[in-house]
Amino acid sequence: MTLTIPFDNSYARLPDGFFARQAPVPVRAPRLVAFNEGLAQILRISPGDVQEMAETFAGNTLPEGAEPIAQLYSGHQFGTYNPQLGDGRAVLLGETVGTDGVRRDIQLKGSGQTPFSRRGDGRAWLGPVLREYVVSEAMHSLGIPTTRALAAVETGEVVLREGPMPGAVLTRIAKSHLRVGTFQVFAGRRQVANLKRLTDYAIDRHYPQADGPMGLLREVRDAQARLIAQWMSVGFIHGVMNTDNSSIAGETIDYGPCAFMDRYHPNTVYSSIDRMGRYAYSNQPDIAVWNLAQLATALIQQLDDPESAVQEATEIVHAMPGLIQQEWLKHFRAKIGLITEEKGDEALITDLLTRMAHNSADFTNTFRALGGDNARDQFLDPEAYDEWAKGWRARQEREQDPQAVMKAVNPAFIPRNHRIEQMIQAAVQGDYAPFHRLNAVLAHPYEDQPEASDLTHPPTEKEVVHATFCGT
Known part of the structure; x- marks a missing residue:
């Protein structure tokens, strides 16, 4: 059976100034680690034999119809504008139109140097590839718009980071790789x-x-407002919300030093490069607005009447905080079992979050436990929960089926940082069982899976991951 991909490449038909034509750089000994068969079916990809797929998704062979390019973009990185970035370690093979009618990019990440690599080697090591595979697929199963993982391949080569690391290539799928920085x-x-x-x-x-x-601009605003509120509702911290990591399609993109919170605190930061906390959990809504303002600034330049365009763009951008807050309230109402809207709901939610922060409560487990009878056990001072719960129970009496609402939106399973790190360390030693187990469990995050209850446990003090890294 031969691997076939029904390419229909629209971006490669744009002028050459949008990209550099660049083939992937072959690797020494590709070995297929994972292939997402369900996603392949949506993309109308017919898989080939294992070695053929390893060669293709490592970049050693180009499938018929591929037109490999490295895309050009710029962006604000931690608030400072870099006039040229671009795909420094990724190649867009092309696009397919799936069985659902959606056009998607197929990109190799870690496929070697491009004209935009600057001083980078263009490669990825195994850890970040597996992290992105697991976390992006988990996000998809949580129902949050995201890029997805089609394949992961070991390269048989060494990548130098803080030391020698096994190399790997990720095949990433996205509705597109258009970023705010592409316009900038x-x-x-x-x-x-x-x-x-x-x-x-x-x-x-x-x-x-x-x-x-x-x-x-309005459409991007609305899509990003929905996305950020969803991130907040599951305790997700992107880590590097630069404008070159902000998707026009409203998808979560570029899983570098990302993480899901264990203990709740609004100022939580994991990213090793975010030394000032610019992209802390609680700052993400404000940063999304800031990024949209940069898109507005870029879009205005093509308009004939810049003065009126500035006024309209300002109104669009200034409406974003309210939209994010509306979406946030909708998600957090559901997390405490509320569908109807009442005036005091926001105060009820923020009171719970404040008490969680003061009592080192686990974000995911606390909300999941609200549907049972052990939520108070998540608090250092259970009475802090009891005080809040009196008003909450009174409010729930005006809802029809709050238990079902909470179970549907509060996951039991997230890709916890310490489990991701343990999975990576096992894979480096050649043991992929934890990787495959995480993928299987996280594919059903809202279901009770008693056999996987250990994956719901917060880290012990020795297991806590204090910093996550981007992998470049």
């Missing part, structure tokens, strides 16, 4: 024709209902 690079260069071409392309691909650049 053309705006920064005053290449208005390319900016207009990109805007038309983005509208046609993602938001055909949008009316021009400001219509696109």
Whole structure:
């Protein structure tokens, strides 16, 4: 059986100034670690034999119809503008239109140097590849828009980071890899024709209902508002919300030093490179608004009446905090079993979160336990929970089936940091059982899985992961 991918590559038909044509750099001894058969079916990919897939998803052989390119973009990194970034270690093989009618990119991440690599080696080591595979697929199962993982391949080569590491390549699937930074690079260069071409392309691909650049800005705003609220509802911290990591399609993209909180605290930071806490858990809504403002600044440059465009864009951006808050309230109401809206709901939710922070309560386990009878056990001072629960139970009496609501939205399983690290360490030693087990359990995060109850446990003091790394 031969691997076939029904490519239909629209981005590669744009002018050469949008990308560099770049084939993946072959590796020495590719070995297939994982292949996502369910996702392959959606993409209408017919799998081949194991070695053929290893060669293809490592970049050693190009499937028929592929047009490999490295995309150009720029971006604000921790608030500082970098005028040229681009795919420094990734190659977009092409696109497919799936069985659901959705067009998606197929990208190899860790596939070697490109013209945008700067001083990087263009490679990835096994740890970040497996982390992104597990976490992105877990996010999909949680119902949160995200890029996905199609395949992971060992390269048989060594990558030098803090020491020699086994190399790997991830095949990433996205509705597109268009970023805020994709628009910024053309705006920064005053290449208005390319900016207009990109805007038309983005509208046609993602938001055909949008009316021009400001219509696109509204659609991106709404998609990002929904996404950020969903992140907050599961305790997810992206870690590097630079504009080049902000997807126009409203998907979670670029899983570097990402993490899910264990103990709840609004100022939680895991990313080793976020030394000032710019992208802390509680800052994510504000950063999303800041990123949207950068997109607005770029889009305005193509409009004939910049003064009125600035006014309209300002109104669009200024509406975003309220939209995020609406989405946040909707998700957190459901997390405590509420569907109807009442005036005191926000105060009830924030009171719970404050008490959780003061009592080192585990974020995921506390909300899951609200559907049972042991939520108070998550608090250092159980009476702090009891005081809050009086008002909560009174509020729930006005709801129809709060238990079912809570169980449907509060996961029992998340990809906990210490389990991810343990999985990576096992894989480096050649043991992929923890990797496959995590993927299997996290595919059903809202289901009780008694045989996997150990994966719900917070880390012990020795297991706590204090920092996560981007892998470049």
